[in-house]
Amino acid sequence: MGDGVEQPEYEVGTGVLCVFGRQLKLFRERAGMDRAGLGSLTGYSASTIASFEQGRRIPPPRFIDRADEVLDTGGVLSAGKEEVARAQYPAFFRDAARLEAEAVELFVYDTHVVNGLLQTEEYTRALLGMRRPLLDEATIEQRVAARLARQEVFDRWPAPLLSFVTEEPVVRRPLGGEQVWRGQLEQLLLLGQKRNVELQLMPLDRADNAGVDGAFTLLTPRHGQQVGYMEAQGRGTLVMERDAVHALSARYGITERRPSLRVSPWPSSSSCWERDER
Structure with a gap:
């Protein structure tokens, strides 16, 4: 690219x-x-x-x-x-992992699975077990540990600003089975209560969506310019060209500001999500 x-x-x-x-x-x-x-x-x-x-x-x-x-x-x-x-990360993610660990702002748009920073151990293991060609058990365990280690970002201080917008089908799809899926939803609810974390869903009934080109991440290092990251089919791309980063930022701004489903810290008996009409 x-x-x-x-x-x-x-x-x-x-x-x-x-x-x-x-x-x-x-x-x-x-x-x-x-x-x-x-x-x-x-x-x-x-x-x-x-x-x-x-x-x-x-x-x-x-x-x-x-x-x-x-x-x-x-x-x-x-x-x-x-x-x-x-080296515990695939090469396509290694530079992004370094930037992620240093970021003061992280804006994420996801379309297929729950973002790695938000995943439970069981959900991560289920996803890696679905990979084709098959991964050996040692590689699966290594990548599970690596992904969970990234979640230390939630406990960093000063706390970074973390914003996630996820397509609604991601949380409706019971990957890994009912128990794994419910555990993942509970994890989202807990993380959504953190003061520096915002979780939103892009609803299925939206008539327009600026994120249809696919998942992407925007990372802002403490002493550097914002960069983008995109990943698909075992390939990752760091986006550093200013106009391309600006385009991703504009798309995220539109998707984040539109009325969406927002994670509710007090889920009702019928749903974990509430309509947010900001």
Whole structure:
């Protein structure tokens, strides 16, 4: 796309993970320690240490800090912790995840599924289980953990402004089954009570909708210009060209200001949603 930076999905075993793995192996061997020895000191099996060294698994932050300590690397391993952590995301989302974590404003329009920042663990796992080609269990668990970790944005201070507009069919579709679906609706109601969070639905009966071109996100970093992000079919695009970002901002402004269904903090027995005629 001419107005953005498009990236394919990340493949484990390349890039930053392999670099970290080689460093880990070098420091382990320098310390005269085998994989079983390092594993016993860090709480992992020798086979898992091998996977870390070969770039086949993503080491968690607590392992990196502990390995840095027991191997006396002088902070070298810990220095790469943030880059390794970003490797838990598919490549197409990695830059967006960094911007999301730093954003002071986040405006989201969703059309097919509940946004990842709003998802329950069960809903996330159900979505990943539906992927084709199938994801292996380790990848599913890794991505569930990564998606849930993004939700720390709700507890940041100063609190960012978070605004979500979602197409009504998204919350009517019981993905994952009745229990998962109801749990997700309850999560939306709870998040909607936060002072810095606004949740709205674009109703099915709207005669006009400026968001028909698809889902998108607008992110405003603390010390930077607003950027856009769009994702579809395993591809993500960061939109940085000023006119393109302005177009997305205009669309979001129209969809957000129109009468919509707004999440009610006090759901009635008949519905979790109330009409908002602002």
